[in-house]
Amino acid sequence: MNNDYIFSKKAKFILMAIGGLGILLLLLGYFIESPNGQRFWTNFLINTLFFLFIALFGGVFQALHKIAYSGWHTALQRVPEALASFLPIAALLMFLLYFGMHDLYHWSHEGLHDPILEDKAAYLNIPFFFIRMAIYFAGWIGLTYLLRKNSLEQDLSNDIKYYKKGKVLAALFMVFFAISSSTMSWDWLMSIDAHWFSTLYGWFVFIGLFEIGIATIILFIAYLKSKGHLEFINKEHIHDMGKYLFAFSVFWMYLWFSQYLLIWYSHIPEETAYFAPRLNDHTILFFTILVLNFLIPFLGLMTRNSKRNLKWLSVMAIVILIGQWLNIYMLVIPGTIGKTAQIGLTEIGFVSLYLGGFLFVVLSALTKAPLLSKNDPLLEESFHYET
Numbered sequence: 001m002n003n004d005y006i007f008s009k010k011a012k013f014i015l016m017a018i019g020g021l022g023i024l025l026l027l028l029g030y031f032i033e034s035p036n037g038q039r040f041w042t043n044f045l046i047n048t049l050f051f052l053f054i055a056l057f058g059g060v061f062q063a064l065h066k067i068a069y070s071g072w073h074t075a076l077q078r079v080p081e082a083l084a085s086f087l088p089i090a091a092l093l094m095f096l097l098y099f100g101m102h103d104l105y106h107w108s109h110e111g112l113h114d115p116i117l118e119d120k121a122a123y124l125n126i127p128f129f130f131i132r133m134a135i136y137f138a139g140w141i142g143l144t145y146l147l148r149k150n151s152l153e154q155d156l157s158n159d160i161k162y163y164k165k166g167k168v169l170a171a172l173f174m175v176f177f178a179i180s181s182s183t184m185s186w187d188w189l190m191s192i193d194a195h196w197f198s199t200l201y202g203w204f205v206f207i208g209l210f211e212i213g214i215a216t217i218i219l220f221i222a223y224l225k226s227k228g229h230l231e232f233i234n235k236e237h238i239h240d241m242g243k244y245l246f247a248f249s250v251f252w253m254y255l256w257f258s259q260y261l262l263i264w265y266s267h268i269p270e271e272t273a274y275f276a277p278r279l280n281d282h283t284i285l286f287f288t289i290l291v292l293n294f295l296i297p298f299l300g301l302m303t304r305n306s307k308r309n310l311k312w313l314s315v316m317a318i319v320i321l322i323g324q325w326l327n328i329y330m331l332v333i334p335g336t337i338g339k340t341a342q343i344g345l346t347e348i349g350f351v352s353l354y355l356g357g358f359l360f361v362v363l364s365a366l367t368k369a370p371l372l373s374k375n376d377p378l379l380e381e382s383f384h385y386e387t
Helices: 009-032 037-067 072-076 078-104 115-119 126-155 161-188 201-226 235-264 269-281 283-300 304-308 310-336 345-366 379-383
Strands: none
Touching (some): 037 201, 037 310, 072 078, 201 235, 235 304, 235 310, 269 283, 269 310
16 A cells, blocks of 8 residues: 655646746746736735635634544545645635735725714724734644644554643634634625625634645545545545535525625615626626536536446536636625736636646645544544434
8 A cells, every 4th residue: 555645856847847837938028018007916815815724724624524433534644734734825815915904905005084984993994904824824834833743643542631732723724714713704795895795604614624624625525536545435435525515615605695685675875886887897717606606516416326436526626616716706806806807817817826826836745744644533434424
């Protein structure tokens, strides 16, 4: 059984080429499209959040299954552990938003005479914005580091104390995440449209994060199995990942429609003003997002066999990742760039650069520990899991 992943020179070269292509496209975009500061920082925020969400889900996946006494996930937990390794880099990137605040957040402008923003000034101000950001990342990075450390220590000992400690750390992470995932969505996304708010927003962003994370783990499993690793991951594990992908695409649509319906039928101008520009100015993109995030996964993953076929599941995962990137794009652009927004060389360049860098970090993390976590009391259950 091959439990050690080797990050080959060929793989490194391919990822550096993907990142280099991103830089080249950004340079071409600069000379051809002449993007302004708003477009640059909008793309910076979208892509940082997209890959941050994947990294953050690495901690969520571990913690949720530990506190639920799950056994099936134990054989594949090194993948979400590796995803979380990107969190420190995501933190550094998010703090760079300081230089683009005025291009993204209207409330950050000085001298505003806006009663609504003045009422929110105690919360929406630049110092407190970055203080909250520091708290979020300190909690996420600190707790995922401790979860990873505990997992590696468990590899060296069959003492049950590591299993118990892991459950305590997982519970702490989920309590902190439950609060911070909502507030960070208010801070980084909802406050772009600071005159509007939704009580469903935190849940909506979280479900998107969950979908992105599940889709990414599926693709990493497919990649590692193609390289001869993860022999212990069978169709039963794949089936559960497929059920997650199917169920949460439905749940995402449920929350999307609930938010849309409750705001649209009320016909209150300060509420419908959020959906009006998205529906009227970006109509094709508006409905494309629904097709990619719900209709295609719903039809494509409805049967049992479709959820057990790793190749087909990988196709659906790619569709959802594209759909969720566009979803974040739609959450941001109407409040920053507006109706002139377009997907061109700049947008593709940012995605390529971030993708190459993210994969390089995660695959490097996979080399630092065996792909199978040892001595977990539920590991045997994972090997013989049936669904």
